[in-house]
Amino acid sequence: MAQSPSSTIPPHPLDDPHSYLSISYHHSLPFVTVIALNRPKKINAINAQMWKEIGDAFGKIGTIGDGCRCILMIGCGKGFCGGIDVTDEKFFSGLVGNSGDDDTSQDVARKSLSFRSQISQMQSAFTAVEECPVPVVAAIHGACIGAGIDLTCCADVRVCSPDAKFSIREVRLGLAADVGTLQRFPKLVGFGSYVRELCLTGDDFNADDALRIGFVSRISKSNDSLIEIANDICLRISRNSPVAATITKASLNFSRDHSVSEGLEHIALQNSTALMSEDLVKSFLMTGGTAPHFEPLRSHSRL
Incomplete structure (x- = not known):
């Protein structure tokens, strides 16, 4: 079922360490x-x-x-x-x-x-x-x-x-x-x-x-x-904003395991930051069905 990637596609940085x-x-x-x-x-x-x-x-x-x-x-x-x-x-x-x-x-x-x-x-x-x-x-x-x-x-x-x-x-x-x-x-x-x-x-x-x-x-x-x-x-x-997709997934998972009021508080906290993203404006201005250019998400910082 797996499809062979094209030889022009660069190797994924996480592929090498895995055996299975x-x-x-x-x-x-x-x-x-x-x-x-x-x-x-x-x-x-x-x-x-x-x-x-x-x-x-x-x-x-x-x-x-x-x-x-x-x-x-x-x-x-x-x-x-x-x-x-x-x-x-x-x-x-x-x-x-x-x-x-x-x-x-x-x-x-x-x-x-x-x-x-x-x-x-x-x-x-x-x-x-x-x-x-x-x-x-x-x-x-x-x-x-x-x-x-x-x-x-x-x-x-x-x-x-x-x-x-x-x-x-x-x-x-x-x-x-x-x-x-x-x-x-x-x-x-x-x-x-x-x-x-x-x-x-x-x-x-x-x-x-x-x-x-x-x-x-x-x-x-x-x-x-x-x-x-x-x-x-x-x-x-x-095609959608990676910020919007990430927040949506997080809210769906949180709301599944919590009350409606807790879910609403969670998404309010998430969106109080996410709505500041430039992705919001880009999405509203999308024309002709062409997906706008969204910047990639940054690497997560780790100790």
Whole structure:
């Protein structure tokens, strides 16, 4: 599903350090960065290293002065994401004690406390997608299972192909989903009976089901046209002021988890600064459907 970038497109500064992600400037859309899950032989099942790479990439893009205004997230190969890679022992090493521990001396409480930090680290990696200042569009094809649902719940917009197959699979593996699906999925689509059925049975649901409950906003006419639909959404997002898009995303996320009055106070504080942007005047003066030139967002300062 991933598209090969043109040889004239410069390499993305974040691509080199990653083994299981492919990060590139979009081959035809300025201001759009493509992040591809890149373990096609494993249907992009997420191992521990890939998990950390996701958190690292989304924690930086849009904050390093890269000019990015929108991220397109895709999967290489036959499916978007087959879930967690259960063959990676690093995920479960904390359950049996770390190397060098005298496991016989640890009671259940101590084992639990030592394992909690790993769960928090995994949660934070996916939360980086949600907290990324740049809007994220997920184009989903084929399998989107378990951790794939966790990941796509953090995207701002989701579209899928007709062959997309979804499952909140964790319950069938003997555990409750613990990196975001049970918290985000119902807030995206509602807390109704069907959602609880999906979470409690681990049953598959298809593209039509995902559209009906609002998990995706569109289904492409064919598998091949999925990227065209996603590209069009990315283009329309990236034409807008990056300041306006960043504040809009932040307000939507904040308002989802707070009362209306708290959300109004939050956007008032945000816009008291954002409305001073020259982007406002440029947007009002836009003529002929031509997007104005917006300055890129500055790099975020760090210690």
